[in-house]
Structure formats: C-alpha cells, structure tokens
Amino acid sequence: VRARMPTVRLTGFDADRQVRATADALQLFDDIADSSGAAVIDADLVILCVPVGAMGAAAADFAADLPAEAVVSDVGSCKAEVVRALSEALPGATIVPAHPVAGTERSGPEAGFATLFNKRWCILTPPEGADPLAVERVAEFWRRLGADVEMMAPDHHDRVLAITSHLPHLIAYTIVGTASDMEEVTRSEVIKYSAGGFRDFTRIAASDPTMWRDVFLANREAVLEMLQRFSEDLSALQRAIRWGKGDELFDLFSKTRAIRRGIIEQGQDDPAPDFGRTHE
Numbered sequence: 456v457r458a459r460m461p462t463v464r465l466t467g468f469d470a471d472r473q474v475r476a477t478a479d480a481l482q483l484f485d486d487i488a489d490s491s492g493a494a495v496i497d498a499d500l501v502i503l504c505v506p507v508g509a510m511g512a513a514a515a516d517f518a519a520d521l522p523a524e525a526v527v528s529d530v531g532s533c534k535a536e537v538v539r540a541l542s543e544a545l546p547g548a549t550i551v552p553a554h555p556v557a558g559t560e561r562s563g564p565e566a567g568f569a570t571l572f573n574k575r576w577c578i579l580t581p582p583e584g585a586d587p588l589a590v591e592r593v594a595e596f597w598r599r600l601g602a603d604v605e606m607m608a609p610d611h612h613d614r615v616l617a618i619t620s621h622l623p624h625l626i627a628y629t630i631v632g633t634a635s636d637m638e639e640v641t642r643s644e645v646i647k648y649s650a651g652g653f654r655d656f657t658r659i660a661a662s663d664p665t666m667w668r669d670v671f672l673a674n675r676e677a678v679l680e681m682l683q684r685f686s687e688d689l690s691a692l693q694r695a696i697r698w699g700k701g702d703e704l705f706d707l708f709s710k711t712r713a714i715r716r717g718i719i720e721q722g723q724d725d726p727a728p729d730f731g732r733t734h735e
Contacts, residue, residue, distance in 0.1 A: 457483065458569040459599050468494035478564040492520035500596065502553075503529040503541075508669035511540035518545055526589045528553045532616060532666075534580040534609035536673035542582065549586055551593040554578045554612065555602060556620070562663045570601065577602035580609040617677035622685060624667055625678065627659035 456465060467484035468491050469475050479487045488494035495501050495517045505513045510531060521527070526549045531537045537552045557575035559566060577597040581590045594604045607615070634645045634653070645653075671678055695703040 456600065459601070466494050466498070474564060481564055483564055483567075491517040495525065496520045496522070498522060498525050500592065501525055501527045503527070503531075505529075506663075506666045506669040507531045507533055507536055507540075507673045508665075510537055511544045514541050514544035518548075521545065521548060525549070526551055526592055528593050530555055532620060532670045533674035533677075534578075534607075534612045538580065538582050538609050549589045550582060551585060551590050552580045552582075552609070553593055553597065554580070554616070555597065556616075557602070562666070572597065573601035575602050576605055578605050578607050578612055580607055580612050582609070613674050614677045614680075617674055617681045618684075621670055621674060621678050622681045624659055624662060625671065625682065626685075627656045628667075630656050631660040 456463060464486075465484045466486045466488055467475070467478055468488040469478065475487050478484060491513065498521075501517075501521065503510060503513055510529060514527070527541060527545060528551050529537055529541070530553060532554060534552050534554060538550065541548070541550045541552070555572055555575065555577040557572050557577075577600075579590060579594060579597075590606075597604050630653070637645070692704075692707070694700075695707075
C-alpha cells in the first residue's frame, strides 16, 4: 500500500505488542494504535488480517468504534465462515470479504513486499444485497495493488479453494510429516537428500499453523469432499503402479503437465526452471 497508494493514511493494530513495535520500526503505517477501536475510529476501509477462527472476536473488539460509513473487509482463505462471523459481530455494517490468492510461507510484518499481489487474483465474496459502491471500493483497492479482481459467492469460493489451495496444504503437511516419521530414514537424511519436489512441499508445510488449522476447520465440508475425491484418485494411481499400467500413468502425467503450462500461461506462476531458484 505504501508503494502503490502513498497518499493513503494507514493505521495499524495488532494484539501483540512486539508485532506493533516491528511494524512501527518498518514504517509500515502512519499510526500504530494501542487498540483496535482506536485503529478504526476514523477509517474508511478496515481490513482484518487475522486467522479465520479469530475473525468474529477481532471484529467485535472494534464494533462500538466503527464509523457507520466504513467498509469492512478481510484477507481470509475461506469466506462463508467469514461472512457469518462478521455479520454476527458487526450487525448493520458494510461487509465485503476478500481473498488475495497470493502469499508465501512466511507471516508477520516482515513478510510482505511491494509486488506480492502483481497479476495475482483477489476474489471478492460480497454477501447478498451488498452495496455495489462498497464492493467497487474494495475492488479498486486491490486493483491498485496490482491484483486482478474476481467475484464469487462465498460457498462457491470455498469449494474452489478447497481443491486449489487447502487440499495442497493438507497434502504438504502430511508428506513432510510422513517423511519425518519414517523409521528407516533418519531426519538428517530426509533433509540432506531432499529433491526439488520435496523441498517445495516443505515450503508449503512451513505456513502458519494457526492460520491453516482455522482454515481446515472453517471449511471442513468442502475440504473433506475434496479429500475424498483425492483419496479415490490416489487409490486408482496406486492400482496403476501395482499392476504396471504404464499407459494410465503416462496419460495422467501428460494431463497434469498441460495444466501446469496453463497456469504459467495465465501468469499465475514463474516459468523459470527449478521454481525460479538462483544457483551459484
């Protein structure tokens, strides 16, 4: 926001005093408030950046100080629960939830960078009857940060992201945990001989545990549905390997390779080899 909207006045708050001190040292905000109520008292746009499970409580903390004309948004990874929590905590408030589909495994005030949202999707999930002007205000905010904005119903968003984001994280946590628990291989060997694919699973598995615990619980129905589908596909793949069905394996790998190319063509990832790593 500093780089793209230098005239906007930014006020920040975090319940953790050390996080507030770090944000102040990095000059991320014009003002660091001592309470969430003080942070929102003159706000036009309020963006909640907390785990999904904390969304309702965080909103309730500043409800009494929220200006009537302010728009409330967020950056959570599942939206139906966010709409429910914010609507309960802020009755009558203008709510336009958002999900910027971008980020790294790092979190906290030092994790951001100015190009984080360039050519990345930001999905808005306004509830039925939302003020069109408020929706456009949030959409324009994200466009100015470089994002491409899309609209979805909250429930539809959660089903889509269950397969494109939530399930991959769950798989990454499981693979890294399985590798760590293998009795035949010491943990040092797992780290020493990790190939590129495993290293990238460990990157995903390093994501904030509180945030992802809340995502899986808040979006449990969609995640369980996609997990069941994945389990069935994994069983079919297991059978193909067991019975030496090379054609089935080749067809699947060709299909997924084409999907990867499509992601690159749409500008959603770096086409550089080895995931864009630099080598000395």
